Amino acid sequence: MEDRTQQEEAGPEVRKRVRASFDRQGLMSHLGARISRIAPGRVHIVLPSRPEVTQQHGYFHAGATSAIADSAGGYAAYTLFPEDSEVLTVEYKINLLAPAIGDHIEAVGTVLKSGRTLTVCQLEVHGVQDGRRKLVANGQQTLIRVNRPEQ
Numbered sequence: 130m131e132d133r134t135q136q137e138e139a140g141p142e143v144r145k146r147v148r149a150s151f152d153r154q155g156l157m158s159h160l161g162a163r164i165s166r167i168a169p170g171r172v173h174i175v176l177p178s179r180p181e182v183t184q185q186h187g188y189f190h191a192g193a194t195s196a197i198a199d200s201a202g203g204y205a206a207y208t209l210f211p212e213d214s215e216v217l218t219v220e221y222k223i224n225l226l227a228p229a230i231g232d233h234i235e236a237v238g239t240v241l242k243s244g245r246t247l248t249v250c251q252l253e254v255h256g257v258q259d260g261r262r263k264l265v266a267n268g269q270q271t272l273i274r275v276n277r278p279e280q
Contacts (some may be wrong), residue, residue, distance in 0.1 A: 206252030
């Protein structure tokens, strides 16, 4: 059976809701991250290389790497949530497998199990240089679905 998240994009309403939420994130804007793909249960976030997101050796900083991984997983879960709900991270663990170098890094969050309240996602971050991808971090995340506050 083929993984549908590899083939299809999320519907226009879901894409609009995810992008609107992402645009309200000050940290993602500050880092210069952008969403590059929104599919049901799967979101990709790209972070271009620039001095402000590196550490003292010139590699992408673990904090920037972790932040985009966290957001990619959160938005992957959010694609499967009802319209009247929001997402919050409960916990995540990330393993830094190799120095994160490249023109950019790309985080991919993929839903492993979507539940009524809790959702578990797989997190991967690749360093991308001249079109070549290298896995630099992976992890797992638990998220909670909460009702959107009344306005």
